[in-house]
Amino acid sequence: MGSVFDLSLVQRGGRLRRTPFFEATQRYGARGYTVYNHMLFPIQFDDLEAEYWKLVQGVTLWDVGVERQVEISGPQAFEFANLLTPRDLTDCQVGQARYVVITAPDGGIINDPVLLRLAQDRFWLALADSDVLLWAKGLAHVLGMQVELAELDVAPLQIQGPKSKGVMQALLAETVLDLPYYHFTQTELDGIPLILTRTGWSGEVGYEIYLLDSSRGTDLWERVMEAGRPFDLAPTGPSDIRRIEAGILNYGADMTLEDNPYQVGLGWMVELEQQADFIGKAALSRIAVEGVRRKLVGVEIEGERLEFNMTKWPVSAEGKVIGRITSAIYSPGLRKNIGYAMVPTECSSLGTVLSVEVPEVGERRATVVRKPFVDPEKEIPRA
Amino acid sequence: MGSVFDLSLVQRGGRLRRTPFFEATQRYGARGYTVYNHMLFPIQFDDLEAEYWKLVQGVTLWDVGVERQVEISGPQAFEFANLLTPRDLTDCQVGQARYVVITAPDGGIINDPVLLRLAQDRFWLALADSDVLLWAKGLAHVLGMQVELAELDVAPLQIQGPKSKGVMQALLAETVLDLPYYHFTQTELDGIPLILTRTGWSGEVGYEIYLLDSSRGTDLWERVMEAGRPFDLAPTGPSDIRRIEAGILNYGADMTLEDNPYQVGLGWMVELEQQADFIGKAALSRIAVEGVRRKLVGVEIEGERLEFNMTKWPVSAEGKVIGRITSAIYSPGLRKNIGYAMVPTECSSLGTVLSVEVPEVGERRATVVRKPFVDPEKEIPRA
Numbered sequence: 001m002g003s004v005f006d007l008s009l010v011q012r013g014g015r016l017r018r019t020p021f022f023e024a025t026q027r028y029g030a031r032g033y034t035v036y037n038h039m040l041f042p043i044q045f046d047d048l049e050a051e052y053w054k055l056v057q058g059v060t061l062w063d064v065g066v067e068r069q070v071e072i073s074g075p076q077a078f079e080f081a082n083l084l085t086p087r088d089l090t091d092c093q094v095g096q097a098r099y100v101v102i103t104a105p106d107g108g109i110i111n112d113p114v115l116l117r118l119a120q121d122r123f124w125l126a127l128a129d130s131d132v133l134l135w136a137k138g139l140a141h142v143l144g145m146q147v148e149l150a151e152l153d154v155a156p157l158q159i160q161g162p163k164s165k166g167v168m169q170a171l172l173a174e175t176v177l178d179l180p181y182y183h184f185t186q187t188e189l190d191g192i193p194l195i196l197t198r199t200g201w202s203g204e205v206g207y208e209i210y211l212l213d214s215s216r217g218t219d220l221w222e223r224v225m226e227a228g229r230p231f232d233l234a235p236t237g238p239s240d241i242r243r244i245e246a247g248i249l250n251y252g253a254d255m256t257l258e259d260n261p262y263q264v265g266l267g268w269m270v271e272l273e274q275q276a277d278f279i280g281k282a283a284l285s286r287i288a289v290e291g292v293r294r295k296l297v298g299v300e301i302e303g304e305r306l307e308f309n310m311t312k313w314p315v316s317a318e319g320k321v322i323g324r325i326t327s328a329i330y331s332p333g334l335r336k337n338i339g340y341a342m343v344p345t346e347c348s349s350l351g352t353v354l355s356v357e358v359p360e361v362g363e364r365r366a367t368v369v370r371k372p373f374v375d376p377e378k379e380i381p382r383a
Numbered sequence: 384m385g386s387v388f389d390l391s392l393v394q395r396g397g398r399l400r401r402t403p404f405f406e407a408t409q410r411y412g413a414r415g416y417t418v419y420n421h422m423l424f425p426i427q428f429d430d431l432e433a434e435y436w437k438l439v440q441g442v443t444l445w446d447v448g449v450e451r452q453v454e455i456s457g458p459q460a461f462e463f464a465n466l467l468t469p470r471d472l473t474d475c476q477v478g479q480a481r482y483v484v485i486t487a488p489d490g491g492i493i494n495d496p497v498l499l500r501l502a503q504d505r506f507w508l509a510l511a512d513s514d515v516l517l518w519a520k521g522l523a524h525v526l527g528m529q530v531e532l533a534e535l536d537v538a539p540l541q542i543q544g545p546k547s548k549g550v551m552q553a554l555l556a557e558t559v560l561d562l563p564y565y566h567f568t569q570t571e572l573d574g575i576p577l578i579l580t581r582t583g584w585s586g587e588v589g590y591e592i593y594l595l596d597s598s599r600g601t602d603l604w605e606r607v608m609e610a611g612r613p614f615d616l617a618p619t620g621p622s623d624i625r626r627i628e629a630g631i632l633n634y635g636a637d638m639t640l641e642d643n644p645y646q647v648g649l650g651w652m653v654e655l656e657q658q659a660d661f662i663g664k665a666a667l668s669r670i671a672v673e674g675v676r677r678k679l680v681g682v683e684i685e686g687e688r689l690e691f692n693m694t695k696w697p698v699s700a701e702g703k704v705i706g707r708i709t710s711a712i713y714s715p716g717l718r719k720n721i722g723y724a725m726v727p728t729e730c731s732s733l734g735t736v737l738s739v740e741v742p743e744v745g746e747r748r749a750t751v752v753r754k755p756f757v758d759p760e761k762e763i764p765r766a
Contacts (some may be wrong), residue, residue, distance in 0.1 A: 014694035015636045016417065034399065035418030038512065038635060105524045129421065133640075134493060138521030141488045141662070251397045252421060257516075279524070311397035311530060331720035 016040050016108050019065025020155045020217025028029050028225075028235045036066035036129045048308060049332050051236040055190050055202060056333060059163035059237040061224055064201075064208070065155030065217075067113075067126040069132050074147040077121040078087060079276075080140060085115070086261065088112035088274035092117050097182045097197055100125075101269055102132060102292055103280035107260035110135055114199050116184055119153045126156060126208075128251035139279070145351050147203030151344055156197075157224065158238070163231040167208055171227035172196065179207075189223060192216045203246025203372070216279055241329050242336055247298070249370030253310040254296060256376040260285055263342070264296040265371070280329035295348040297324065300372030301356055301364050303332040309358075315366070316355040322347055331373070339371050342367070397611045399423050400450025403538045404602025411608075411618045416726065420450035421542070426620035431691060432715050434619040439716065442546035443619040444607055446586075447591070448538030448600075450496075450509040453516050456670040459531040460504040463523060463658075467496070469546030469667060471657035475500050480580055483508075484652055484665035485515060488669055490643035493518055495584050495634050499526075499567055509539060516594060518682045522662070536597045539580075539606065546614040551590055554610035555579065572606060575599045578660035584621050586629025588757070593670075623691055624712050627721055630681070630755030636693040637679060637723050645670055646725070648681040648754070678731040679709065683753030684720035684747050685741055688713040692741075698724050698749070699738040705730055708739055714756070721756050724749070 017039040019025075025042040025168040031046035042063050043124060045051065054060050072081050082089045086327075092098050093113060094117050100124075102110040111132045113125040136149050159167055167177055172187060176196055179185060184197035191210040200206030210222050239248070249255050256262040261284070262270070270284050308329045315323040328339030347354065352368040389696045400422040402408075413425035425446050428434065436681050437443050444707060454462050465472045470482040475481050477500050485493040485508075491585030496508040508515060542550055551559055555570060559579055567580035576595040594603050608616060623633070630648075632638050636648045642668070645653070653667050691712045698706040711722030730737065735751040 014692055015633060018694075104520055131517055134514055135521050136515040137487055138518050139525055142522055142525040311401075311475055383421060 007269070013327070015335060018225045020214040021062055021063040021065055021157065022209055022217075022220050022223035024218050025063050025235065030235070032237070037068045037131075039066045039068075040217040041133050044239065045119050048329075049239060050240070051234075052233045052241040052332060053238050054236055055204060055239045055242055055276075056224070058225045059159065059161035059167055059228060059233050059273060060239075061221075061228065061233055062158040062160065062236060062238050063155075063221075064158050064238070065267050066129075067156050068325075069124045069152040069154045069210075070126070070134070070136060071150050071152050071203055072123045072147055073121060075121060076146045077123055080136075080147045081115065082146050082276050083139070083278050084136065084271040086272075086278050086280060088271040089117070089150060090274070090276075091116070094119055095183055095185065097184055097199055097270075099182070099199075101261050101266055102135070103261065103278070103284065104257060105280055107262075107280045107283040108249070108255060108257040109212050109259055109261060109266075111257065112249070112266075113129045114197070116195070116197065124152070124154075126210075129250070154212055155214060155217065156210045158200050158202075158204040158208050159224065159228075159233075160200045161174075161204050163233075164204070164206050167224070167228045167233055168196075168232070169327075173222060178282055179347060187219070194220075195359050197317045201248060202242050203248060204242065205307045212272050216223050228303045239343070240327070241331055241333075244327055244340070245331055245333065245373045249296075249340070250310070250327060259296070259342070260284065260287055260292070263294055267334075291345065293345055295345050296322070296342050297348045297352075297368045298339050298373060299325070299328075299339050299354065299356075300369050301325075301328060301366045303337070303364050306337045306358065306361070308362075312355045313359070315343060316350070316357065317343075318345050323354075328356075334373060337364075338369075340371070341368075343368075395409075396617045402446055402538065403594055403597040404446040404448055404604050407601050407604035408446050408618065410670040413415060420451045420510060421592075422449045422451075423535050425618075428620065429617050430766070431622070431624060431712075434617075435622050435624040436636075437615075437619055438544050438622045439619045440545070442542065442544035442550055442611060442614050442616050443622075445541040445543065445613065445619060446538075446604075446606075446615055447541050447618065447621070447643065448594075449512075450539050452507045452509055452535040452537045452593075453519060454507050454533050454535050455519070455530055456505045456653070459529040459557055460506055461517075463528050463530045464498065465659050466522070466661050467519065469653040469661050469663060472498070472500070473657070473659075476567055477502055480567055480582055482565070482652075484554055484644050485564050486644070486661070486667065487640060488663055488666060489639040490645075490663045492634070492638045492642055492647070492649075492738070493637065493640060493645065495557075495597065496633070498579070499578070499580065507535070507537075509591075513634070530686040533677065537593050537595055538597060539591045539593045541583050541589060541591050541592065541625060542611075542616075543583045543585040546616075547587070547589050549613045549614050550607070550616055551579075554607060554611070570737070572603070573617070575603050575606075577603075584631060585625050586631060586757075587625065587627055596652075601666040607744070623710070624714055624716075627710055627723070628710050628714055628716065628756045631652075632679075632723070633693070633710060642679070642725070643667065643670055643675070645662060646675045652731075654699065664684075672741075674728065676728055677706070677725055678728050679723050679725050680731045680751045681756060682711075682722050682724045682737065682739075682749045682753075683752050684710070684711060684722060684749045687748050689720045689744070689747075694742075696742070697740045698726060700730050700735070711739075717756060721752075723754070724751075728752075
């Protein structure tokens, strides 16, 4: 583990669960872990900027086994899944995935998983960091719904970056390359059962491989690394630089139970016109009419390179604290400090000038800008 | 932070929340943090054995701000709190606390908080590591109950050890010493609003101070350290050695959603004869009659000192894997390796000989013994 990080201190005794790739990530030099869904999550193998360049110019491998799968199955699985999320799942076919939010009665965001429809009556939620199993169990029990709910022993890897297609081609059959965005397929590799999805948390071309047999974690990792060798595939953490450039939010930082989808730019997921009810529909219908008082905006922060931060730096307008920075980072591609701020709606229009109080640095001028910071349809500027 | 632990790697960017005592724990030399309820939890300032001796011979201070409080208030607060737990809260008076379990419909354990009754219609749950707020919100919404549910900005400290009474006497009014076990009182210290409870996770004499104004974390910490100076009060993590000696379980390791109270020795909390319904009552009534198939037992593990472990070492009987060690540790007081094992009921009687497979060490003989390992009514043997 090197001298800077003694894992034994973070996980004294080992209460925290390990993904099936834990041993591999140790051998491949993971330098830092965080904790996510009660599991150890390797988030750093090299410095942030080095990992960013590997992602945007090459291809990277991430252990995201912490994306726990909650399975919803049984006769009322569709009805229940549709009740959990404001998105209308009617047109979600078997083999398709959807990025969804799970909302509370007041419209607050409980989680933002990727949903897979595995069968007419079987769905998986690949979860961000909150105990959605408890939320779902409480609802299903009281509603007396005919569903089974379980956390599965399934662990995804992400393979992200412009060269990911090459890696997947070397690893699996040629046909996987035809997989459309947000579709998935069941497959296997030397007897290792897998689900392959065209999804990811990078805004780059990318795939996720869900490992269905947790005893084969090291086997799968090594096969992926082997297939990736000609492409210089590098194990890294997820890139916060790249996900912010791409306008992707991090649950727990940029959106929480206190925020509704309209506030954080996910209003497009709230399909109020659908016939079915969903948790939060009444509250979100009201908010849709009334509008929101606060909004998450993109900001550029002037001055020298800032360290990555999600500790809620205060944001001021005309000398008064009016909001918080939810994520801030230096983009070496854009050569700018970029991030998100939660601010009153009246301070959210493009071009608004704000002031950010950066601890130990001082006041920094910030401007509200369009997000995503890079246009996913265009060649990304790497200034 | 010293050279062995670079906190920036664990909490890259700072998505994980900090307790109000975070800065103080840094200044006082916290060497290791884990993550608990999405917050950083300082669990080590010195080595485990040194911290153990400070606890059992003196007095220690723990930042347990991660024990998040979920508040249940409103006209149906009592009814709802009673629905969440198998314990009958009818005789829980205002000013009293209860150690409770929160159970799922199948009797599985969702959490094991300390419940405080602050008013006829106001309860707090000081939680172990799971999102009980989501569980409770789902139930309350569908049942249409008149309750308000919120996670509060309240953070406890624990002051544990035989000299804790002296520290509390120096810190607060003399009268607090009359506080009976599992009672609490509201008080303040130089304008810092507090709740003081006679509770703790050590089996030693101890108190918890709930900080009600999170802006005063450093102030409170320094006042406690000052009052503790004549008693050599030491900041430490909670002692897994001492809690295992005392028969205390760690949620997420020794009990999980997969286990019911009868399996883990908490059957005394399941009050089936009460009139009120509670979540899990039907399942637990059935289990009470049928008995359990698996049980958590105390074990002594022979041989040299073992490192603290909760990674589920395999347990065998007659050459066949039949269970798992949920916690194992060396007790310097008892001069023995002790722990818990989840085993089939037929292997749970006192004196049963088992075999434990310790990675990188080999097979170790283990014997089922009574727990707690030390009798709380007697002077603890310190061999």
